[in-house]
Amino acid sequence: MSAHPTRARRTAAAVGALGTALALTSCAGGSSAPAGEPETPDEPVELRMTVWTADEAQLELFQTIADAYVAENPELVAGVSFETIPFEDYTTALTTQLAGGNAPDLAWVFESNAPEFVASGALVDLRPVLEGTDGYAADDLVPSALSLWEDGDGLYAYPFSTSPFAVFVNTDQLAAAGQPNPADLVADGGWTFDAARDIAAATAQDTGKQGLVVRDFDYQAWENLATVWSGWQAQPWSADGTECTFTDPAMVDALTWFHDAVFTDGALPEPGTTADFFAGDAAMTITQISRASSLDDSFSWDVVPLPAGPAGQQDVVGQAGIGVFAAGEHPDVAADFLAYFTNPENAAQLAAYFPPPRASLLNGEDLAAANPRLSAEQLEAVVVESVQDAVTKPAHASFAKLSETVRAELDALWVEDADVEAVLADTCAAITPLLED
Amino acid sequence: MAASAAVRRDRLVGYTMVAPVVLGSLAFVVLPLVMVVWYSLHEWNVLANTFTFVGAENYQRMAADPGLADALRATLWFSVGLVVVNIALALLLAVLLNQRLPGTTTFRTFFFSPVVVSLVAWTIVWSFLLQADGGINGFLSVLGVEGPNWLRRPDAAMAAVIIVQVFKNVGLNMILFLAALQGVPEELQEAARLDGAGAWRRFRSVTLPLISPTVLLVSIITIVGSLEVFAQIDVLTGGGPGSSTTVLVYYLYQQAFRFNEFGYASALAVLLFVIVLVLTLLQWQSRKRWVFHEV
Numbered sequence: 001m002s003a004h005p006t007r008a009r010r011t012a013a014a015v016g017a018l019g020t021a022l023a024l025t026s027c028a029g030g031s032s033a034p035a036g037e038p039e040t041p042d043e044p045v046e047l048r049m050t051v052w053t054a055d056e057a058q059l060e061l062f063q064t065i066a067d068a069y070v071a072e073n074p075e076l077v078a079g080v081s082f083e084t085i086p087f088e089d090y091t092t093a094l095t096t097q098l099a100g101g102n103a104p105d106l107a108w109v110f111e112s113n114a115p116e117f118v119a120s121g122a123l124v125d126l127r128p129v130l131e132g133t134d135g136y137a138a139d140d141l142v143p144s145a146l147s148l149w150e151d152g153d154g155l156y157a158y159p160f161s162t163s164p165f166a167v168f169v170n171t172d173q174l175a176a177a178g179q180p181n182p183a184d185l186v187a188d189g190g191w192t193f194d195a196a197r198d199i200a201a202a203t204a205q206d207t208g209k210q211g212l213v214v215r216d217f218d219y220q221a222w223e224n225l226a227t228v229w230s231g232w233q234a235q236p237w238s239a240d241g242t243e244c245t246f247t248d249p250a251m252v253d254a255l256t257w258f259h260d261a262v263f264t265d266g267a268l269p270e271p272g273t274t275a276d277f278f279a280g281d282a283a284m285t286i287t288q289i290s291r292a293s294s295l296d297d298s299f300s301w302d303v304v305p306l307p308a309g310p311a312g313q314q315d316v317v318g319q320a321g322i323g324v325f326a327a328g329e330h331p332d333v334a335a336d337f338l339a340y341f342t343n344p345e346n347a348a349q350l351a352a353y354f355p356p357p358r359a360s361l362l363n364g365e366d367l368a369a370a371n372p373r374l375s376a377e378q379l380e381a382v383v384v385e386s387v388q389d390a391v392t393k394p395a396h397a398s399f400a401k402l403s404e405t406v407r408a409e410l411d412a413l414w415v416e417d418a419d420v421e422a423v424l425a426d427t428c429a430a431i432t433p434l435l436e437d
Numbered sequence: 438m439a440a441s442a443a444v445r446r447d448r449l450v451g452y453t454m455v456a457p458v459v460l461g462s463l464a465f466v467v468l469p470l471v472m473v474v475w476y477s478l479h480e481w482n483v484l485a486n487t488f489t490f491v492g493a494e495n496y497q498r499m500a501a502d503p504g505l506a507d508a509l510r511a512t513l514w515f516s517v518g519l520v521v522v523n524i525a526l527a528l529l530l531a532v533l534l535n536q537r538l539p540g541t542t543t544f545r546t547f548f549f550s551p552v553v554v555s556l557v558a559w560t561i562v563w564s565f566l567l568q569a570d571g572g573i574n575g576f577l578s579v580l581g582v583e584g585p586n587w588l589r590r591p592d593a594a595m596a597a598v599i600i601v602q603v604f605k606n607v608g609l610n611m612i613l614f615l616a617a618l619q620g621v622p623e624e625l626q627e628a629a630r631l632d633g634a635g636a637w638r639r640f641r642s643v644t645l646p647l648i649s650p651t652v653l654l655v656s657i658i659t660i661v662g663s664l665e666v667f668a669q670i671d672v673l674t675g676g677g678p679g680s681s682t683t684v685l686v687y688y689l690y691q692q693a694f695r696f697n698e699f700g701y702a703s704a705l706a707v708l709l710f711v712i713v714l715v716l717t718l719l720q721w722q723s724r725k726r727w728v729f730h731e732v
Contacts, residue, residue, distance in 0.1 A: 092694045099483045099699060120484035219589075220675060271589045272569045327486055411678035414589060428527050 013231045039334035045330045047337055049093055049106040052087045055293060058353050059084070062341075069340045076333050091400075097124070103327040105334035107155055111319040112223055115241075117398040119155040124331045125154035126338065133339040137360075140344065144356035148392055149321050157321030158342050161354035163288040164314045164386040165227045165306055167196065167212075172299045173283045174199065177206035178420045182284075182304045188382075193231055193257065196284065196307045201267040203283035210275035211267040213289035219271040219414050222406055226393045227286045229254035231309020236394050236406070242435050244428035246406075247380035247421070250311065255413065256388070256420045261418045271414045282409065288318050289382055290353055292373045303378050305386065315386030318393060320354075355383050362387055398434050404432050413433040442701035456557050470710075483697045505705070507680045508688035511595070516663040518599040523659050524652075527604060527610030532640070534611070535618045545615070549608035557604065560672040563601045564588070567673070585712035591681035594674050598682055602669055606662070610655045617651035618644065649728045657720055661713055685709055 036225050047066075053059065057081055066080035083104065085093045091113055097103060117123055133136045142162075149157040169182050179199045185191040200211025217224040229235075232254035235245050245251060261267040261361050269282070277285035278294040286306065293299060306315060322342070324334045340346065347356040352370040355362070362382030371379065394400050409427040412418060477496070478601060480489045499505055530548055534541050566572040567587040574584035587597040621644050629639045645652075667686045670676060676691070677682035683691070689709065693702030 033722045095483050095697055097487075099481075120482070122486065220677075270569050270586070272567075272571075272586055274568070295583060299509060404691060405693060407675075408677060408679050408683075411589070412680075417588075 027195075033136045038076060038330075038336045040075050041330065041333065044074060044076060045333055046078055047080045047105045047330065047334055048083055050083045050085050050090075050097070050104045051078065051108050052085055052090045054084045054086075055353070057293070058316050061349060061352070065341055065346050069337055072340075073336075077337065080337060085161060085353065088409075092229060094372060095314075098325070098327060101327075103325040105328040106322055106324050106338060107161075109323050110320045110395075111148060111159075111321070111392055112395050112399045112403070114157070114319075114321060116399055117323060118151045119397050122325060123156040124326050124335055125156060125323065126158060126335055127155040129335040130155070130158070130342075131171065131414060133336075133343070135343060136176050136339055137344055137358075140358045140360050142357045142359050142362070142387065144388065145319070148319060148395060157323035158338060159319045159357050160342060160347075160350060161320045162317050162357045162387055163290040163319070163355050164383055164390060165318060166289050166303050166382045167288055167306060168277060168285050168287060168291075168295075169302045169304060170277065170280065170283050170299050171302050173203050173207050173209070173280075177203040179203055181302070183302050186304050191230065191304065191307050193307045193309050197261045197265055197267040201261075201265040202285055204266060209280075210269045210273065210282040211284065212261075213269060213275050213277055213282045213285040215277065215285050215291070219307075219411075220320065220407055221403075222410050223393045223403065224260065224286075225255075226391070227306060228258055228309075230391055231307065232257075232313060232315040233309075233311035233314065237396065237402075237431075237435055241396050244432050244433075244435055246424045250252055252421055252424060253310070255424065258318050259420055262414075285324060289355065289374070289379075292371070294355060295373060303374065303382055305382050315390035316393065317390040354355045355387065357387075396435075398437060401434050402431055405434060450631075473703045473706050476700055477707050479700045479703075483699060483701040491700070497699045498701060499704065499708065504680065504683075504688065508683050508685050511680065511682060512664065512684040515593055515599060515666065515682070516660060518595070518659050519602055519663040519666075520656065520659050522599060523603045523607055523610060524623065524655060527607050527655065528652075529615050530607065530611045531614030531618055535615060547611075548611055554605075556668050557672060559605055560601060560669050563597075564673050567597050567601075588674055589678050593680050594678055594682050597668055598666075598673055600665075602666060605669075606659075610659065613651055613655055614648065617648035621647045635701045653720065653724050653728050657717060660716055662718070664709065664713055664716075685712075 017210055048064075051059075063080075070077050070079060086261055087266070090108075091110060094104070094107055107122075112346050127138075144302050145159050145162045146155060149155055149159055153282075167182065171181065174181065179202055180195075182196070182199070184193055185195055196212060204211035214224055214227065223236075226236075229251060231273055232250045234248065234251035235255045236251070237244055237246075258268075260382075262270060275281040277287070278291070280299055289303065292303065307314065322338060324331050324338060328334055342350070342356075344360070346356065347358050348366065348370065350356060351361055355367065361367070362384050364376035364384055367379040367383055368374065368376040406427055409423065412426070413420060413423045451506075478490060478492060480491045481487070481496070534545050534548075545690055568574075569589070573587065577584040585593045587593045625643050625647070629643050634642065652674040664684075665686060666684055667690065670682055670684060670687045671690075676687050685705065686709065689702050689705040692698045692705060712714040
């Protein structure tokens with residue numbers, strides 16, 4: 001007998017591997033009734049929350065809060081565990097768990113997936129629980145921070161982190177290259193994307209490292225460019241999500257600026273170049289303020305708001321929500337835990353890492369108390385002022401498909417001799433059917 | 438006539454011995470296969486937890502899916518490139534390393550070692566080497582050549598993925614060819630030499646026919662393997678640039694795990710299964726024409 005039938009069978013097994021995961025699916029729909037005061041289960045339950053942070057200090061804080069909840073509610077819960085899934089594959093791993101009938105009780109959800117998750121019915125409406133919990137002060141939640149997570153009257157996730165994007169600056173590198181300090185430019189109104197580009201290009205020239213890095217973009221996760229194109233008031237699609245706006249003049253100008261900053265000025269790393277600001281590989285980076293915890297004292301640094309574009313300065317926030325899965329085993333207990341996890345006292349503790357959506361906590365002093373890496377002035381300028389009128393990164397009910405389609409089309413833009421307008425026209429042609437769906 | 442106690446006991450022992458394999462295959466091969474076919478007849482939204490019977494709709498959708506056409510084209514290019522380069526190189530290396538020369542053992546080890554390296558580790562190292570300012574282009578610039586941004590140009594990206602995969606697995610095929618070459622009787626070579634055959638003629642008319650069963654085996658392994666490529670694509674290019682390296686398995690993965698289209702992805706899995714099956718059967722049937730004798 002030759003190897004071939006065995007081989008064919010192995011292939012069949014490989015093909016069938018998809019099915020193995022799927023075969024284990026359960027039909028358990030769980031309770032989708034709105035959660036109120038949880039009924040006491042027969043025996044205390046174990047809750048599981050999936051997160052994408054692996055930061056030990058953050059996980060320790062979560063566990064401390066969870067342990068206090070367990071101590072207060074021994075008849076409800078025996079324990080709460082936090083399961084880290086790497087950032088890159090987070091949503092994929094999460095949906096795979098759902099497909100396998102192994103839904104977590106609670107999960108962090110990316111803002112880009114928010115409309116999809118909210119509309120799907122996978123998450124439990126949290127509003128009754130949050131409003132019905134004594135001392136929760138639900139009216140303290142900033143309405144604009146909640147809107148992404150609402151559908152009708154329902155609130156399907158709690159945006160525990162409303163973290164503005166800002167520019168972190170390696171002031172050592174800028175000083176060595178004889179470049180102006182961005183904080184001074186902010187003060188006299190000269191902090192524009194053009195200024196940032198020139199500083200980045202000159203510093204990169206001087207250090208031989210990279211200039212400005214749009215963190216997590218990597219020429220794949222294009223939605224992170226919202227931190228740039230918002231300065232042009234550009235958007236990928238209309239507010240109602242039905243019309244492609246990649247070909248609008250604002251977007252064409254913004255992406256032309258970006259393309260030239262990369263390929264003509266050398267202000268940003270070219271595709272396929274990795275540079276980590278926090279390891280000292282770049283002069284500046286655009287990222288969320290919550291990344292301040294990655295900084296050590298190996299170089300001196302500052303943090304300033306996003307620069308102004310031709311259309312003025314526009315703040316951008318990245319959000320992350322915590323939702324309770326209807327398909328989880330104990331949605332009502334999980335919702336009760338979430339109300340505890342994010343009550344005013346615990347939200348103040350979580351503010352050390354995640355700017356909370358609570359008006360009462362959004363002031364420089366409270367945030368600085370929770371976040372020793374940043375001064376009250378820095379926080380006031382970057383966080384407090386920006387959360388109120390900020391825009392979020394693009395989101396859509398079909399985000400996964402849009403994200404991949406746009407990524408594939410924009411690949412043609414990331415070459416030196418790209419025709420920006422033609423690429424964006426192709427992009428609109430490719431995503432219009434998806435938007436009209 | 439009833440079987441004797443001894444025969445029954447023997448049967449019981451036999452069934453007990455094969456039971457683990459049979460049950461394992463049923464649970465992890467046959468059942469998933471059947472389930473995939475079943476899923477492919479449904480529209481399954483994991484998030485909304487809906488599972489609706491749609492009949493052949495997922496299969497009809499394939500015909501009108503431009504993404505699938507691109508994926509099949511990319512798969513064809515990848516497979517043809519891989520099979521041709523891999524088999525040619527493996528055969529060349531095997532012939533060279535079949536000589537009685539000093540140092541051949543070292544070279545054999547050298548070419549075989551990537552086979553035992555973890556696939557993902559191997560690919561990640563290559564992804565750094567293939568960066569615009571990575572090791573490959575650094576080396577080329579020493580020679581005065583400006584290398585392309587390998588993983589960002591559609592043509593270069595496919596070539597890069599093929600080369601990375603060839604270097605990973607060429608050692609295995611080389612060893613298979615080497616074993617076959619060493620089984621070619623020296624007296625046949627000698628007879629051909631006495632008849633005045635040159636090196637190429639001896640290779641073509643004596644060596645190649647005698648190792649043809651191995652060529653068949655290697656072809657099947659390589660072609661089927663090329664259709665299963667996934668990790669390399671995921672690590673090196675993520676299917677890009679554009680959709681130039683989105684091969685069928687990667688496309689299937691996107692549909693299932695990125696877009697939550699588990700029903701359509703299952704239909705694609707069935708398609709992949711059929712393609713592999715047909716290719717393998719074709720090769721198996723055609724062996725009578727070109728395989729000299731069967732092992």
